[in-house]
Amino acid sequence: MARLAGVSEATVSRVLNGVGPIKEETRQRVLEAAAALHYVPSAIAQQFARRRSGNLGIILPLLPKVNLFATHYFSELLSGIGATAKQEGYDLLLFFQGHDEPRHYDRLFQAQKIDACIILGAQDVPAEREALKELHAASRAFCLISQRYEDEPYNTVDADHASGVRAAVKHLLEKGYERIGLLNGPSVYSNSRDRLEGFRQALAEQQLAASDAPVLIGNYSRKSGYSHADQVAMLIRKGELDAIVAGSDRMAIGLLQGLKEHGLTAGIHYGLVGCDDSEGSRLTDPALTSLTVPFYEAGSEAAARLLTSASDEEAESGFQLKLPVQLVVRGSSAVRPL
């Protein structure tokens, strides 16, 4: 105890935490003693006494081994969260959530392991809704990223996927493509629904009938894109399709590879746009036009809103952020030769 070294008692606490009025001289004495003794306060005891853990929980889906969250999506998000959390004096506590496991999110709060939490990869399924409702009922500080529940007032941070897809379709039309299709992800993710909506809006704006525009559903994986190649090749050959927007870069890349086997090259025989502007978009030949999503900012915004509101005890009004998405044009959507 540094109190021996100095002369005081709980004053040490005040000095170290910078609370209450302290005479500069004693402050110095305490600081010196602490330094001399290499004193490091026990975080465990502090947490206990303060009844707050100082931890920001992060719940992320445990995808099957390989390609877990390779998609640079989680990487960016985590970095953004981490930077802000550090700045606010919080540590990051990670929880992998198996898809089938019971979602005991609130238990993390009850156990006081975390003071706030960010949920990644939430799905629109009953078990998830239940778990979130519980959090909300208990007034927990939590936030969803990249997933919204239209009928619930939860805090969310998302990208404006609808605008993104609108921009993509507009771009393709300007490039001379005429029959645009969509390879979307499953509707348990709100961003899939957003993309569909953006797609329809874009067609409507151009007075194009959305009803006969091809919309295929995959699962966001490269494999899924690849497996749709046969069908897409047929549509292209029949003249019913000449460009496609995919809900993820991975699906786009799989599709691109599959169509190459059909002798169809992106940017020549058809136009292709992906989503996420992942590293992979730069690896294909031709490189993939994509929509860049500010994941880092999403993470840091989410953390900032949660953590600063946690310290303020003010009535926090909740938030539903929608971050802008931007088109990055590359070879896969080059001018269409007639």
Place this chain on the structure above:
Amino acid sequence: MARLAGVSEATVSRVLNGVGPIKEETRQRVLEAAAALHYVPSAIAQQFARRRSGNLGIILPLLPKVNLFATHYFSELLSGIGATAKQEGYDLLLFFQGHDEPRHYDRLFQAQKIDACIILGAQDVPAEREALKELHAASRAFCLISQRYEDEPYNTVDADHASGVRAAVKHLLEKGYERIGLLNGPSVYSNSRDRLEGFRQALAEQQLAASDAPVLIGNYSRKSGYSHADQVAMLIRKGELDAIVAGSDRMAIGLLQGLKEHGLTAGIHYGLVGCDDSEGSRLTDPALTSLTVPFYEAGSEAAARLLTSASDEEAESGFQLKLPVQLVVRGSSAVRPL
């Protein structure tokens, strides 16, 4: 307090922790009461009383925004660590370490935030060595992944990069390539040194002079691979090189793209092998032959060794694991046409 519901006192603790002899009947009573009251023990208080945090710290390098740890490397590692930690009842506490920031690793132990820790992306630089020495001096349970210090007895888990590169070189020679080069990473990483060693061994085994085999040094990024393309193209044109092993898939891919601009195609004009068997290796055209590294296993092994030894108070003997690496053959190292 569940004690009201039941009748006992500290017995609750015993029941919930399954220690000491308990009459089955009281055990049931306590359990029922706990269930009825939705009792969840405070992790914070438990940690405090037990003087252990129950956290496994993970230190990972904070790389500049984009492509942070996209490389599936960290993803796999984290998943492996997470799975084992969960199984052992530990939570994961994440710390991003800026390259320039002071490395106060031991402070995490002093503050009792963590009971053990895994360090990813450690470099062989003085500040790092200093921080690790401090951990070792204080007998902390820690482990390095993918980095060894030859002169220090630290716990490590690594892949057998030397064998991997040997296998790669052998494979290329068998395919008919004759003048193999190496595009390596910087020697602050032990795996770079390992690869160089494996490379030299392989040449020596084949009675080839290692001295005039081209060895280039990049920094593991795609950009770095790309920027070596000019030099490599020249070597190929001069007949001084016809195949190359790159220290990472990303460098290999950058090189492949750069050489394509020189009109040189992997698998036709030259042979190419990468390292890590990342997702990107399947995206290039041709697909990239690579060395598959068991990152998931590395993570889970590291966690297992640390956490089981932490509970056993036995003399833990330390460990230096070397996991096997395997060659995955794809198009970039096809038979060389003469």
Place this chain on the structure above:
DNA sequence: GTGAAAGCGCTAACAC
């Protein structure tokens, strides 16, 4: 087999 009591190392009233 179970209760009683001490205490983990801090913070936060409350006096002085």
Place this chain on the structure above:
DNA sequence: GTGTTAGCGCTTTCAC
């Protein structure tokens, strides 16, 4: 401004 005094909610000797 600073010391005194209670706990925070568990675990853990030690008796019984």
